[in-house]
Amino acid sequence: MEKRIINPWEWQDKRSYVQAVEVKNVESTLYISGQTAISADGISSDEDMKSQLIKALQNLEQVISEAGYECKNIVRLNIYTTATHELWPHFNIFQDWIAKHGIQQALTLLEVKSLFETLKVELEATVVK
Template identity: 35%
Template sequence: MQRTAVNPWEWSLKLGYNQAETIEGISRHLICAGQTAVDAEGNPQHPGDMRGQISLALDNLEAVLAKADMGLRNVVRLGVYATDVDEALKNFDLLGMRFGPIQCAPPMTLLGVTRLAIPSLLFEIEATAAA
């Protein structure tokens, strides 16, 4: 798979994402449902703790990717939903710690929502991956 960043402006690079990417030579495409801070039985974890929820949601995303023989390096698009955008942004270093070392900056959208499917959840991340 060949990824080529498309950035008519560079401001998004400081925030850890590209404006767009062209993806060539893929043989598999994975569309992940939104991942949240739930345990293996689907029970919400870390109530009221945005940082804890982001960390567990990322763990869960990595588990889904691994089950498909992929990893964060394969992520080509992220959709992020947060009940408190400012609080989520304060903790976006968690995304940087995972995507930065592998030099992956997939296009991303962050949306503020009034609530998620389970009221105690604060953060949800969905991904599209390719290999």
């Protein structure tokens, strides 16, 4: 697999994403449903944004790992949140997770009216190998 990062500018570097990722000679692609702060028993979290973000990242990592992929090969990540003003103070948690895995992904962040039940943040990813 070959990955090429396209960044015409530098400002996105401080925001932990890239403008585009080109991938060639891919063995396989994993399209992951939105991962949230849902327990292994299927119970939606009613905790605060920080707790939900941490749990959503853990769930995303678990799905990637169990599928036999690596987080470093996330090429696309969409973040959906019901409240960007609640997410911003904890965005460093996301950025630290990205840095820990050496991820360089295209990213979209969207504020939505609601998510399933009591959920505040959802992470949808595409991973290659």
